[in-house]
Amino acid sequence: MDLADIANPRALARAVHRQIGPLSGPIAVKEIALALDIEEVREEEMDGCEGMLLTDRRRTRGKIAVNTRRGRQAARFGIGHELGHFLMERHELGLHGVLRCSLDDMRQARSLRKHRQQEVEANEFAIGLLAPDHALEPMLGADPEIEAAMELARSLDLSLEASTRCLVERHDEPLAAIWAKDGMIRYVIRGPSFPWITWSRGDRIPPLSLTRRHLAICGTGVSRMAEVAPAAWTKPDLPELFEQVRIGRDGHSLTLLWATLPEDSDGEE
Numbered sequence: 407m408d409l410a411d412i413a414n415p416r417a418l419a420r421a422v423h424r425q426i427g428p429l430s431g432p433i434a435v436k437e438i439a440l441a442l443d444i445e446e447v448r449e450e451e452m453d454g455c456e457g458m459l460l461t462d463r464r465r466t467r468g469k470i471a472v473n474t475r476r477g478r479q480a481a482r483f484g485i486g487h488e489l490g491h492f493l494m495e496r497h498e499l500g501l502h503g504v505l506r507c508s509l510d511d512m513r514q515a516r517s518l519r520k521h522r523q524q525e526v527e528a529n530e531f532a533i534g535l536l537a538p539d540h541a542l543e544p545m546l547g548a549d550p551e552i553e554a555a556m557e558l559a560r561s562l563d564l565s566l567e568a569s570t571r572c573l574v575e576r577h578d579e580p581l582a583a584i585w586a587k588d589g590m591i592r593y594v595i596r597g598p599s600f601p602w603i604t605w606s607r608g609d610r611i612p613p614l615s616l617t618r619r620h621l622a623i624c625g626t627g628v629s630r631m632a633e634v635a636p637a638a639w640t641k642p643d644l645p646e647l648f649e650q651v652r653i654g655r656d657g658h659s660l661t662l663l664w665a666t667l668p669e670d671s672d673g674e675e
């Protein structure tokens with residue numbers, strides 16, 4: 407099958423995996439790019455840009471550059487993201503066939519705007535490439551917990567951010583994750599069946615949350631998953647809401663939310 411015919415980014419990543427055969431451990435993303443008509447992958451310190459693709463409209467060949475300032479795992483994700491733009495030929499290039507991607511682009515999880523939509527697709531491809539389905543099975547088959555995302559991140563050489571995204575977006579249970587720094591929310595992602603979250607970027611971690619209690623005692627490490635008042639984060643009439651938090655030494659926190667939906671909801675409001 408010709409990869410250029412596949413429109414869905416996850417299906418495209420699966421097709422690449424079918425072509426290269428079963429792999430275990432960290433996916434050799436750079437070697438995969440070089441095998442798919444990318445001539446050069448440069449990893450270097452860059453300012454104001456996380457990744458760059460240089461190619462032509464018909465994608466005869468391409469060059470990728472990624473920023474290394476945020477570490478090896480972010481650079482690996484960046485290579486996957488740029489390779490996604492390269493393989494999805496309908497993605498529009500900028501002037502002179504150059505596509506530049508910002509940190510914000512690499513975090514787009516859903517959007518209706520066209521530029522944003524192609525960033526969402528590049529991210530979906532990157533995650534599908536770096537975290538193939540078979541590697542996710544143990545995590546998706548068990549109760550959700552931050553430790554499982556940490557283990558996945560270690561085994562696949564992914565950032566915790568990327569592995570948590572896999573957990574939240576792919577697990578059958580209604581999940582959400584919130585990243586914060588010094589108690590201020592940086593961003594929020596919700597799985598497909600999680601109800602809305604009252605808070606967003608720039609808000610303080612809500613006072614009724616477990617995360618706030620743990621931040622107040624300056625603890626670091628991973629808490630237990632514990633029940634909290636649903637009103638702390640979302641609509642108050644949810645039957646149950648559970649929360650777990652991982653607090654790093656640098657003021658960064660990651661909160662995982664696990665909701666129980668009403669019996670008759672079936673995804674309806």
Ligand SMILES: [Zn+2]
Nearest residue numbers: 507511525528
């Ligand atoms: Zn991009």
